[in-house]
Amino acid sequence: MTWIVRNLWLIPALPMLAAGISALLPQRSRRPAAGLAISSMGISFLLALCAFANALHTPGHQFFNFNWLQFGDQSLQLGWLLDPLTAVMLVMVTFVGLLIFIYSTGYMEHDENFTRFFCFLGLFAGGMLGVVIANSLLLLFMCWEIVGLTSYLLIGFWYQTPSAAAAAKKAFITTRIGDLGFLIGMVWLYAQTHTLLFYNNGGGSLEQMGIVSIVGQTAIPGISVLAAIGILIFCGAAGKSGQVPLHVWLPDAMEGPTPVSALIHAATMVAAGVFLMARVYPLINYRVIEDYIGIGTPPAVYTPLQVVTWVGAITALFGATVAVAQWDIKRILAYSTVSQLGYMMLGLGVGGPAVGMFHLITHAFFKALLFLGAGSVIHGCSGEQDIRRMGGLRKYMPITFATYGIGMLALSGFPLVVSGFWSKDAILHAAHNWSVSQAPFYMATLGALLTAFYMTRQVCYVFFGSLRLPSHGPVSHDEPHSEDTRHHGAGHPHESPAVMTAPLAILAFFAITLGFLGTPAWPWFQSFLEGRAIEPTTHEPGLAAVMVTSSIIALLGIALGWLLYGRRPVTTCDAIDVLDRAQPQTFRFLHNAYYIDALYAATFIRLTRWLAHLSNFFDRFIFNGVVQLVSFGVLALAWLDSFFDNYIVNFGFDTGWRSISLSGRALAALQNGRAQAYLRYIGLALVALVIFLLWGVAR
Numbered sequence: 001m002t003w004i005v006r007n008l009w010l011i012p013a014l015p016m017l018a019a020g021i022s023a024l025l026p027q028r029s030r031r032p033a034a035g036l037a038i039s040s041m042g043i044s045f046l047l048a049l050c051a052f053a054n055a056l057h058t059p060g061h062q063f064f065n066f067n068w069l070q071f072g073d074q075s076l077q078l079g080w081l082l083d084p085l086t087a088v089m090l091v092m093v094t095f096v097g098l099l100i101f102i103y104s105t106g107y108m109e110h111d112e113n114f115t116r117f118f119c120f121l122g123l124f125a126g127g128m129l130g131v132v133i134a135n136s137l138l139l140l141f142m143c144w145e146i147v148g149l150t151s152y153l154l155i156g157f158w159y160q161t162p163s164a165a166a167a168a169k170k171a172f173i174t175t176r177i178g179d180l181g182f183l184i185g186m187v188w189l190y191a192q193t194h195t196l197l198f199y200n201n202g203g204g205s206l207e208q209m210g211i212v213s214i215v216g217q218t219a220i221p222g223i224s225v226l227a228a229i230g231i232l233i234f235c236g237a238a239g240k241s242g243q244v245p246l247h248v249w250l251p252d253a254m255e256g257p258t259p260v261s262a263l264i265h266a267a268t269m270v271a272a273g274v275f276l277m278a279r280v281y282p283l284i285n286y287r288v289i290e291d292y293i294g295i296g297t298p299p300a301v302y303t304p305l306q307v308v309t310w311v312g313a314i315t316a317l318f319g320a321t322v323a324v325a326q327w328d329i330k331r332i333l334a335y336s337t338v339s340q341l342g343y344m345m346l347g348l349g350v351g352g353p354a355v356g357m358f359h360l361i362t363h364a365f366f367k368a369l370l371f372l373g374a375g376s377v378i379h380g381c382s383g384e385q386d387i388r389r390m391g392g393l394r395k396y397m398p399i400t401f402a403t404y405g406i407g408m409l410a411l412s413g414f415p416l417v418v419s420g421f422w423s424k425d426a427i428l429h430a431a432h433n434w435s436v437s438q439a440p441f442y443m444a445t446l447g448a449l450l451t452a453f454y455m456t457r458q459v460c461y462v463f464f465g466s467l468r469l470p471s472h473g474p475v476s477h478d479e480p481h482s483e484d485t486r487h488h489g490a491g492h493p494h495e496s497p498a499v500m501t502a503p504l505a506i507l508a509f510f511a512i513t514l515g516f517l518g519t520p521a522w523p524w525f526q527s528f529l530e531g532r533a534i535e536p537t538t539h540e541p542g543l544a545a546v547m548v549t550s551s552i553i554a555l556l557g558i559a560l561g562w563l564l565y566g567r568r569p570v571t572t573c574d575a576i577d578v579l580d581r582a583q584p585q586t587f588r589f590l591h592n593a594y595y596i597d598a599l600y601a602a603t604f605i606r607l608t609r610w611l612a613h614l615s616n617f618f619d620r621f622i623f624n625g626v627v628q629l630v631s632f633g634v635l636a637l638a639w640l641d642s643f644f645d646n647y648i649v650n651f652g653f654d655t656g657w658r659s660i661s662l663s664g665r666a667l668a669a670l671q672n673g674r675a676q677a678y679l680r681y682i683g684l685a686l687v688a689l690v691i692f693l694l695w696g697v698a699r
Helices: 010-024 032-059 084-107 114-133 137-155 162-193 208-211 225-242 251-255 259-265 269-278 288-294 299-323 329-351 353-380 400-414 419-432 440-464 499-518 522-528 541-565 578-582 585-591 593-670 673-696
Strands: 062-071 075-082 218-220
Touching: 010 032, 010 114, 032 075, 032 084, 032 114, 075 084, 075 114, 075 137, 084 114, 084 259, 084 353, 084 499, 084 522, 114 137, 114 269, 114 419, 114 440, 137 162, 137 225, 137 251, 137 259, 137 269, 137 299, 162 225, 162 251, 218 225, 225 269, 225 299, 251 259, 251 329, 251 585, 259 269, 259 329, 259 353, 269 329, 269 353, 299 329, 299 440, 299 585, 299 593, 329 353, 329 419, 329 440, 353 400, 353 419, 353 499, 353 522, 400 440, 400 499, 419 440, 419 499, 419 541, 440 541, 541 578, 578 585, 585 593
Parallel strands: none
Antiparallel strands: 062 075
């Protein structure tokens, strides 16, 4: 075992340690807090590169396990794991996170809670890195909840704004719903395999002994225990990765500062759900199970992959349609993230971890680029987020425009040039070859068309046309601005400082080049993740047709967006959108995200409030009434007991005691020890006896 495997825990521990130290610093210690966070992330990045080099040399599963709890003759073990999946994620999270940390020093420069912000960032990054290295589902769940906690703290960082506080609670509660399923699945898996380690020399839950012990057991008719556990774990992944129907928290997460949005939507929280499903893939992959048990797989084992695939396809199309009708620059990117996460899940379901993770890695770079670019735009526009009040910014912010354009092309899947094309194309090809149904392929293709369209629409609104910002006229904002504008300057648009534009340039470079690591001609990424030799896949059936279709779709979406918004740019803030003018009802329906939030408010939330009021009624008037009745009964018994004790028992006892006391006193007077008194008593008794006898004789 190499030193990096033994010390892999340092990668998440360093940002967490920096966060702990920053928590003890006073608020005025701005530079030390930022320095601690950035340096710890930089060292973690260097360690991640060492881990990546080790995984290149030894691509198998290397792990270090230790006893955490001992109860009786059983022990609960934790551990960390280094394999190609871990190595790739470590490099991505630390590198993108480091760039976001550096960017944040400029973006949050004037915020009064600068120190607290970097404390939360460090804890957030450390939690995500803990998820990545975990060789135990329990350790992964612990770090998973750290990520959930810090997302609550960061989304609600400007908690004095009611919308930010509400968004933080919404994110925390919604993801807890998914985590409940995750927790049940984890406990069920432990009950079946007696371990939560992934790999443990053949005895882990993802290895042959663990999986074979579950195969053949049925949870309910038609679904095996293995499938049920996989679906429950997917519930947690769906919550973290914003899959329908647990996606509602993700757009509202825009209430946090823009660097938080970039970190959540690119490298950390939303990537955790996709990573989780890639990590537990042997539990839901029927081919692996078939190899383990050596016989045909029951139909029920297909269920988890089908659930992942269909949910991913629905989410991909849903997010793309909603993004078409948004005005907030960050909200468009948020629904784009929802859509792209759907593509990742779809890729996992139809093509395996290599397909889904390839898009996760490329998406992390160009989505971080887009969010940081959006932050640069907001910074340069004095906090403005409504794209209707921008326009013409390419003249004022050339670096932001150039880098943002690269990110837009990457997300749109511009043919052959950018990374998004190659990773999206791999998903579409796998979906095209899925034997179960062709519907996910067509849904993903339509989503790709809409992605290119709404990104072109956004770029035309923001960077082309005339400048609409100086008017500051009233606009009917459909959603309130979530960005705190106190740290932005006023005046005309201006380019952001170098500390913000330099990360944009670096991310733009990788948004172009990363895709060439997974082309059909040289699929290095897929081969590395699967631990096999590099073999070109250009001969696979349908690949050329899918590539041509994907290229046409991307170009068509860009051309359609330019035709509607570029040739006739918007000139005034109150101009009606082309789509809104053509189909106002449909546009409003999409703008309100299918009214799913309203549906939840009218059903689940209303039901929850009604149950809360009912519970309050029962607590106050039923249960509390019973308690009061019992207490009154006890008091009545106490009063009755007191009456009997004072007026019956005590009265009789006191009366008897007084009689006995008087008798005792009388007898005591007769026995005073004086002989003359005794003779007197004898004399009196003798006289009384003589009188008695004489009275008897006289009768």
